[in-house]
Amino acid sequence: MGISEFNSRVMELFSHYPPVSERLPLPPQQIPIAYAVVILAYFFGPGFFQTQITSYVLMIIAFYRPFFTSGDVVTDYTMSSMFFVLWIMHVYHAGNKDGGPRYIGNPEKPLPGGGVGDRDSPTYLQKLKWAVRLTATPRGIGWDWQVKNVPPHPGANLPPLQFVWGQVVEVVWRTALKAVAVYVIGVCKAVQLSTTSLVADWLLDTTVAWCGAVWSWNTIGASNAAGAAITVMLGICEPWEWPPVFGSLGDAWSVRQVWSTSYHQLMRKPFQFPGLRLARFLCLKKGTFGSRYLQLYSTFYISCCIHRYQSYIVSRHENGEFAFFMLQPVIISVEDFLRWVWRKSVSPKQKEDLARFEVLIGYFWTIAAFTFTLRYVIKGWVGIGLIGGGGPDEKAALQLGLQHGTMYLQGW
Structure with a gap:
């Protein structure tokens, strides 16, 4: 396939989307569904089936997102990419061979036992809490996968x-x-x-x-x-x-x-x-x-x-x-x-x-x-x-x- 043919097929794909002025109101369930499917995937643990289902749902939502608008340019621009970010993060964490990321808490006050809150937590409530925390953090603060170069925190111990x-x-x-x-x-x-x-x-x-x-x-x-x-x-x-x-x-x-x-x-x-x-x-x-x-x-x-x-x-x-x-x-x-x-x-x-x-x-x-x-x-x-x-x-x-x-x- 030549470059021109590839470009024509891409343009044909995008031609199915309506003009900006004809977009429909954004369904309120899209963002909750995206978060819910990722949380459930973390809750049930890594696996081929979980990753496939999560990828399918998030990509389907991302594919249909251009049909809709929240009515606000800033919201549309900043929030529309979250489906891709959630998907890449999920694939990243699913590839962890040590049972998934561990929530270790405040580095200055380590949790008892050297860290708790992984996908093998003894209760369903603890495992769910772990999955929600993992979905909600983009920098891994309090986790064993914290990103590099997080700035020092002068207010960490403030009331x-x-x-x-x-x-x-x-x-x-x-x-x-x-x-x-x-x-x-x-x-x-x-x-x-x-x-x-x-x-x-x-x-x-x-x-x-x-x-x-x-x-x-x-x-x-x-x-x-x-x-x-x-x-x-x-x-x-x-x-x-x-x-x-x-x-x-x-x-x-x-x-x-x-x-x-x-x-x-x-x-x-x-x-x-x-x-x-x-x-x-x-x-x-x-x-x-x-x-x-x-x-x-x-x-x-x-x-x-x-x-x-x-x-x-x-x-x-x-x-x-x-x-x-x-x-x-x-x-x-x-x-x-x-x-x-x-x-x-x-x-x-x-x-x-x-x-x-x-x-x-x-x-x-x-x-x-x-x-x-x-x-x-x-x-x-x-x-x-x-x-x-x-x-x-x-x-x-x-x-x-x-x-x-x-x-x-x-x-x-």
Whole structure:
């Protein structure tokens, strides 16, 4: 089968979906069914039959998802990928040969007996609790499979009410920050309609791109803080189970560092897993050049595909996700090569003397790389209403920005 024939068949498959304006209301049972089937699969333990049933149900739901809408662009975009994420996580955990992941609790206060709560728990209630916990955690906090680079948790031992109050404060300031970012985007978009200067247009695009990054960063942060506050307040979780979702921006001295340390690790396991399996299938040894870069590119490719699916759900076309996500591994490969050349060209003594210079150059490189790549995806997200359509606060901020930008042009 040639590439053109493959593309025509893919387009024929997507032609069955209705236009965005003709989608039906999202059935309320879709998300509960997805979670229920995964919980039951964990409850009954790994096996060929369980995996096949789980995969079938989740893929059927994902296949039919473009027919429906929740009525909200942000909800449609962010929640539509959960079926794929749940499926990859299930396949990952089903491949564990040690009886499944173990819930070990607070590392500072280990559970009696070195950890309890696996699929072989003595009672059905304990096993069900284990399955629900496993389905609900994307980073493995309190589990023996916790992802790497989870930030230190300064509030782990705070009293629940004090922790909840801190999370509420975080929700407020992050919401305010993303509203300011959306407001600036509105001003820039209004001014951009009348500008004829290429330099001014580039500066406005760059401002919109970085404001979009601020919006994304604080949208995720506010959602995480809200989830922490609600679950701790209701007694479902303890403060130690909610470490910060982001690492320090001070560690973002390279593009690789941004994605591996500073940015959230919420989907690290499911996106890395297929690359790890593929490397093993190809007999690539762990830590080798081939294994590392196969995992790097496959991880970003999976992330790209899922984000493109999310875009298709809300707009029926791609919105810059491919350019943004697939440029990241290319940039990381280039910076890895440049760092390798640097290490080979500079003696250990010189490298120590130039350590601050190296970090400073790294920051400039990272800022330049994201200034270039963010423009693709943020422009698309603003265009489909993902940025600026997240709630009354964002919509008001965007409209106010557009009005003030228009007033500025009239006055000028």
